[in-house]
Amino acid sequence: MRIFLSPPHLAGTEAEYLQKALDSKYIAPAGPLLDQLEQRIAERSGFRHALALQSGTAALHLGIRHLIDTRHPVNYPQPPLVLASSLSFIASIAPALQMGCEVRLIDAEEDSWTLDPVLLSHALAEARAEERPVLAVLPTDLYGQRSDIQAIHGLCAPHGIPILCDAAEALGAVHTVDHPPHPRAEIYSLNGNKIITASAGGLLVSDDGELIAHARKLSMQAREPVAHYEHCELGYNYRMSHLLAGVALAQLDVLDDRVMKRRAIFQGYQERLNGIPGISFMPEAPWNRATRWLTVLRLDSRESTCTPEDLRLHLERHDIESRRVWKPLHQQPVLRNLRMYTQGVSDRIYAEGLCLPSGSALTEADLERICGLIQEWICG
Numbered sequence: 001m002r003i004f005l006s007p008p009h010l011a012g013t014e015a016e017y018l019q020k021a022l023d024s025k026y027i028a029p030a031g032p033l034l035d036q037l038e039q040r041i042a043e044r045s046g047f048r049h050a051l052a053l054q055s056g057t058a059a060l061h062l063g064i065r066h067l068i069d070t071r072h073p074v075n076y077p078q079p080p081l082v083l084a085s086s087l088s089f090i091a092s093i094a095p096a097l098q099m100g101c102e103v104r105l106i107d108a109e110e111d112s113w114t115l116d117p118v119l120l121s122h123a124l125a126e127a128r129a130e131e132r133p134v135l136a137v138l139p140t141d142l143y144g145q146r147s148d149i150q151a152i153h154g155l156c157a158p159h160g161i162p163i164l165c166d167a168a169e170a171l172g173a174v175h176t177v178d179h180p181p182h183p184r185a186e187i188y189s190l191n192g193n194k195i196i197t198a199s200a201g202g203l204l205v206s207d208d209g210e211l212i213a214h215a216r217k218l219s220m221q222a223r224e225p226v227a228h229y230e231h232c233e234l235g236y237n238y239r240m241s242h243l244l245a246g247v248a249l250a251q252l253d254v255l256d257d258r259v260m261k262r263r264a265i266f267q268g269y270q271e272r273l274n275g276i277p278g279i280s281f282m283p284e285a286p287w288n289r290a291t292r293w294l295t296v297l298r299l300d301s302r303e304s305t306c307t308p309e310d311l312r313l314h315l316e317r318h319d320i321e322s323r324r325v326w327k328p329l330h331q332q333p334v335l336r337n338l339r340m341y342t343q344g345v346s347d348r349i350y351a352e353g354l355c356l357p358s359g360s361a362l363t364e365a366d367l368e369r370i371c372g373l374i375q376e377w378i379c380g
């Protein structure tokens, strides 16, 4: 049977929650389970407010839109400037670009694979020298690993620059430093390959009540709070459906278990493969307890002639899905004109990295089989 990269893993209680949603008669993007989901996500993430949406991309879109509306004067001669991680999925920055922002890309650092604060400080200094206000810094929490929010906050706070954190891949990961500063807003994804899923879905969280209230209004076509249909600004249809909120709640009940399972899978890979020359894994940064949403293998090109693409094809021939690390955004043809700050780290990680099957229902036998195939391929 095919082994997928990160398939959905049912909690077993989804049907009960769906029945509750049906019983409540709210077959709509409103209802008590949506309120419950938002409350529980806020509690869980430590933010005061949460908003449930159709996707993580929608959450990013609304976050950026609010910042533009509140921080970027109309008729300002230059587009809003966003500084974002280059080692990420294109959804991190597509909404900002679609909203007319200029995005500048920042490389990852070797020790965490997340946004490099040193390069960020260069980018911020350059923006200041150009007298360009920065709308937001947008770090990506990669593969279940938190960004260095302490360092990023230290650079942004003195200049009042908001941080919009793309934590789509990091729901369940926690900072281990005491009282880490909160970003202005953070987003999570509940799409089908995430650590928990509602088949689709996204969450926007923030301590800023105005931001969440505005995003909530925008997510429902920006209808004004009057009896008839009145619109003073343009919105979107982005609210999560009540039925999916039920599925999300069932999944949220098992999030801690899923984190434990994914971390155990990572450990299983590490124990079986660590001794092989040239093999290493994505490091866990000291400021967090990562979820290991995906276990990422790295093949040192100086020690091994086997490339991640060779290995991916080898596993594919055995009906096992693996996936190359994100191709850095600065290498994407559609983004070739963006300014970037890089020292080649994400280029190397892309050239050497492979995401291995990490679904929380993966069995010991699956792990044995996958690791056996990797060993066989690399060691000949």
Ligand SMILES: Cc1ncc(COP(=O)(O)O)c(C=O)c1O
Pocket (backbone or CB within 6 Å): 054, 055, 056, 057, 058, 088, 089, 091, 092, 140, 166, 168, 169, 188, 189, 190, 191, 201, 202
């Ligand atoms: C880093 C990152 N950002 C944004 C997204 C977008 O989330 P969604 O698929 O829920 O729109 C994803 C998920 O695919 C992601 O991995």
